Amino acid sequence: MRTPPLTATWCSSQGRVIVVGNDRRKASGTAQWLCGLGWHASAAGNAAEAMHFFSRETCDACVIDASVAAHSVASLVASLRATSPSSGIVMVAVSRASIALVRDRLDLGFDAVVTTRGRGDDFVRAIQKACGNRLSRGSAQEALPLLSNTLLGSHRAIEQVLDVVSRISHTTATVLISGESGTGKSLVAREIHKLSRRRRGRFVEVACGSLSESLLESELFGHVAGAFTGATVNRDGKFLQADGGTIFLDEIATASPSMQVKLLRVLQDLHFEPVGGGHTHAVDARIILATHENLEQRVAAGTFRADLFWRINVITIEMPALRNRASDIPLLATHFLTAAIEKAGRHVKGFTTSAMNALLSHEWPGNVRELEHAVERAVFLGRGSVIDICDLPPGVAVGSAVLGAAPRDQLRVSLKSAMAQPERQLIIDALDRHGWRRDAAARSLGINRTTLYKKVKRLGMNLAALEPNLEPNLEPNS
Numbered sequence: 001m002r003t004p005p006l007t008a009t010w011c012s013s014q015g016r017v018i019v020v021g022n023d024r025r026k027a028s029g030t031a032q033w034l035c036g037l038g039w040h041a042s043a044a045g046n047a048a049e050a051m052h053f054f055s056r057e058t059c060d061a062c063v064i065d066a067s068v069a070a071h072s073v074a075s076l077v078a079s080l081r082a083t084s085p086s087s088g089i090v091m092v093a094v095s096r097a098s099i100a101l102v103r104d105r106l107d108l109g110f111d112a113v114v115t116t117r118g119r120g121d122d123f124v125r126a127i128q129k130a131c132g133n134r135l136s137r138g139s140a141q142e143a144l145p146l147l148s149n150t151l152l153g154s155h156r157a158i159e160q161v162l163d164v165v166s167r168i169s170h171t172t173a174t175v176l177i178s179g180e181s182g183t184g185k186s187l188v189a190r191e192i193h194k195l196s197r198r199r200r201g202r203f204v205e206v207a208c209g210s211l212s213e214s215l216l217e218s219e220l221f222g223h224v225a226g227a228f229t230g231a232t233v234n235r236d237g238k239f240l241q242a243d244g245g246t247i248f249l250d251e252i253a254t255a256s257p258s259m260q261v262k263l264l265r266v267l268q269d270l271h272f273e274p275v276g277g278g279h280t281h282a283v284d285a286r287i288i289l290a291t292h293e294n295l296e297q298r299v300a301a302g303t304f305r306a307d308l309f310w311r312i313n314v315i316t317i318e319m320p321a322l323r324n325r326a327s328d329i330p331l332l333a334t335h336f337l338t339a340a341i342e343k344a345g346r347h348v349k350g351f352t353t354s355a356m357n358a359l360l361s362h363e364w365p366g367n368v369r370e371l372e373h374a375v376e377r378a379v380f381l382g383r384g385s386v387i388d389i390c391d392l393p394p395g396v397a398v399g400s401a402v403l404g405a406a407p408r409d410q411l412r413v414s415l416k417s418a419m420a421q422p423e424r425q426l427i428i429d430a431l432d433r434h435g436w437r438r439d440a441a442a443r444s445l446g447i448n449r450t451t452l453y454k455k456v457k458r459l460g461m462n463l464a465a466l467e468p469n470l471e472p473n474l475e476p477n478s
Contacts (some may be wrong), residue, residue, distance in 0.1 A: 015131050016040045016058070020050040020076065021065035030063070037124065047072035048350045051334040054080055059087050061111075061130040066093030078154030078331050088130025090114060092123075151187055152335055155325035161188065161317055168315050169195035174267070176312050177290040179319025182369030185290040186250065188317060193246040198286055201245025204238045209251035213259055221262075223275035231276070239272060242285040252312070253293040253304060264308045287312075322364040322371060329359050329371065336372045337387070340379035348379055354389040354425035362396045388429070424459050427452070431463070438463075 017039050021027040024045030031041035044050035047068055053059075062080055064073060080087050088111040112126035151162060168175065169192050177185045186205065193203045211219055214228075222237030238247060255263060266272045270283050289312050298304035322329070333351065341348050351359070355378075364370050374393050382391035389397050426445065434440035442452040456463060 015060035017061045018042050018053055018059045019063045020044045022067045047076045048334055050076055052350050061088040061127050063090045090126050090130045152331055153328035155328050157320035157325050164317055165191055174312055174314045175288045177317045180321050180367055181292050182367035183319035184368050185319055189248040189288045198245050202242055203246050204242040205248045206238050207250050209254040213256045218275050221272045221274050224277040239283050243283040246286040249289045252289045253291040260305045260308050267311050322367040332371055333359055333375055336375040340376045344379050349386050351387045352429050355387050358389050358392055358396050
């Protein structure tokens, strides 16, 4: 479904509130009702739109209707906590049993819960309670070091990573970060440095896999003039540059056997000599390493030194693949969308339902980095006010045509029915953009009204049943 612009009504305010629900008209009605009571309220028709709001504005409280899908609520809460940690969160549902079910399933800490069948005063008190919790959280957090919002996600796997990062940052322990390419190993290393007592020192990164053995040795330890052809002056190496800070050795598994011997000595006592020199340097640097390979298997195969492995295997952090934390995709996509909009200088409101389904269905072999590039491409090449499936890279769009919106482990569909799903969604999106006027929707799709009706009939679509109800919505205390 097309993401419409935010509906906001400005007034003499008790606080800023964003109301999120799958029914935009109902959310707008609730926001207007709150404005009548003196709140500064806005409405969002889906989670992606609300997350875009959080990237631009702050709020005192966020009211989330229980009709919003569970995974969207998780991403929504994570986005709000990342951009505005002190904001209060209110969950609204038809019964307290349904609230408990959502809360238990997501393991989220809502500040207040309320039912739509309760009195209006209960609804307002829930928001006031959330705002009160916001104030107490804000004062408590001022004295605590906070993780930056470069590492986003609410999935349990990424929360475990962030927990380890927060606990070991102030130590001097060597850290080994493993995981597939594109999962964010460099971001974790930088986060550890920023939270450590060495944050005023330099963070020095070395891509070990991009250099030959001779160049890597000179890069790490430096060289003196005359050490080799072209070495006309003395040059400090990365270890010396990282003195008082942190050195990050990426793709350590690519180091040759002889380089592994030299690294073992340096990691043991942080003493080394530059290439061609006789003077020994001593440095004080935190060492973080990363690899996308299984080092234990490399040790068993005899291609990686066992003594070096046990020297660097002090604290290990395993970065989860994006396909294993798909619930974080909406949050990450919205975050990358905001960044890409700033680069491109375009106004893009969000993602269509078909585009988000495509992102959720893709396997992401390139992980978070691939998702970031896919969103950037869509922003730079897209022409519409929202990102649609046709704006995504071909591999992502084609994959979604086969997968549709179903979970991967439940796919038991024919190719014909799988290919029909994107066509249905494109028709629904076009109708929604044009207020369900058939002629206008047909023109936007590049076909005439008759062809549209033929496609609708062939796809077995009942437009009368799909068209949203235009009846006015009741207030939340009705």
